[in-house]
Amino acid sequence: MAQRLQSNLSFSEKFSAHYASKFKVGKNCPLRKQVEFSVKENIKCKGFKIDPLGESGAEIESGILQKYKGRLLVLASNECAVHCRFCFRRNTKHKKIDDLPQKLAEILRKDKSIKEVILSGGDPLMLKHSELQAFFSAIPKHLNIRIHSRVPIAMPAKFPPILQSIGSRLIFVVHVNHPNELSKESKRFFERLAQCKATIFNQSVLLKGVNDNAQTLAELSEKLFSQGVLPYYLHSLDRVQGAAHFEVPLSKAKAIFKELKELLPGYLVPKFVREVRGEKSKVWVFS
Numbered sequence: 001m002a003q004r005l006q007s008n009l010s011f012s013e014k015f016s017a018h019y020a021s022k023f024k025v026g027k028n029c030p031l032r033k034q035v036e037f038s039v040k041e042n043i044k045c046k047g048f049k050i051d052p053l054g055e056s057g058a059e060i061e062s063g064i065l066q067k068y069k070g071r072l073l074v075l076a077s078n079e080c081a082v083h084c085r086f087c088f089r090r091n092t093k094h095k096k097i098d099d100l101p102q103k104l105a106e107i108l109r110k111d112k113s114i115k116e117v118i119l120s121g122g123d124p125l126m127l128k129h130s131e132l133q134a135f136f137s138a139i140p141k142h143l144n145i146r147i148h149s150r151v152p153i154a155m156p157a158k159f160p161p162i163l164q165s166i167g168s169r170l171i172f173v174v175h176v177n178h179p180n181e182l183s184k185e186s187k188r189f190f191e192r193l194a195q196c197k198a199t200i201f202n203q204s205v206l207l208k209g210v211n212d213n214a215q216t217l218a219e220l221s222e223k224l225f226s227q228g229v230l231p232y233y234l235h236s237l238d239r240v241q242g243a244a245h246f247e248v249p250l251s252k253a254k255a256i257f258k259e260l261k262e263l264l265p266g267y268l269v270p271k272f273v274r275e276v277r278g279e280k281s282k283v284w285v286f287s
């Protein structure tokens with residue numbers, strides 16, 4: 001029986017010195033809004049839940065989830081480089097499990113339908129070299145490995161050289177919401193990833209007061225591309241308790257996405273999606 005994710009309703013403020021160096025003066029800085037605590041987080045809103053995606057129900061083993069066919073999601077780390085105030089896991093802190101790589105290897109030995117292992121968390125790039133190595137060793141060489149991370153924008157000097165050993169099986173999904181999060185340091189990080197032959201994508205969340213206009217999102221896509229990263233997903237906000245003030249109304253989101261498509265070539269327009277508890281894939285909000 002898988003151990004349930006634990007409730008963690010005190011989600012502390014955390015951001016790196018590098019991330020803070022990109023702050024602009026004043027309350028309206030789109031980076032500050034993502035990581036600084038707001039009293040609005042204490043307002044309870046209808047429809048906003050502790051575990052909005054029902055992840056505890058998708059655990060097949062403590063720290064290992066299967067939401068979709070052919071893929072396993074591993075909560076490899078319980079640490080992040082920044083605490084994003086809108087994070088859908090903000091209320092569910094999982095324990096660090098020392099023998100998780102061994103458990104993963106065992107599942108992969110038995111289940112031949114798995115084609116890709118997604119290392120998430122927390123942020124897997126916050127793991128020590130030996131811990132990352134243990135996960136990589138547990139994953140057979142014919143499977144793809146995906147990493148979800150904000151380290152390239154929060155701690156870009158923290159490039160783990162072990163990524164070179166994965167080669168073209170590595171799919172790296174960075175999470176950038178605003179063009180100001182990208183810097184010459186993040187560019188260098190992505191260059192090193194490209195040298196590893198990794199495929200690099202970005203996922204964003206549409207956030208009120210941060211990136212809820214087409215011009216900002218277009219600038220983000222163009223800047224990502226200039227750093228070797230392709231826009232992949234624009235997520236609608238997961239309705240997690242404490243993040244209601246980031247929600248963009250659907251009618252406004254629709255207008256933003258329509259304008260975004262008019263501003264960009266198709267390959268720079270992210271898929272606008274939502275994750276729905278129990279669905280067999282992500283659901284397109286608009287196409």
Ligand code: SF4
Nearest residue numbers: 080083084087122150
């Ligand atoms: S880095 Fe990812 S997992 Fe960590 S708080 Fe931000 S969104 Fe959540």
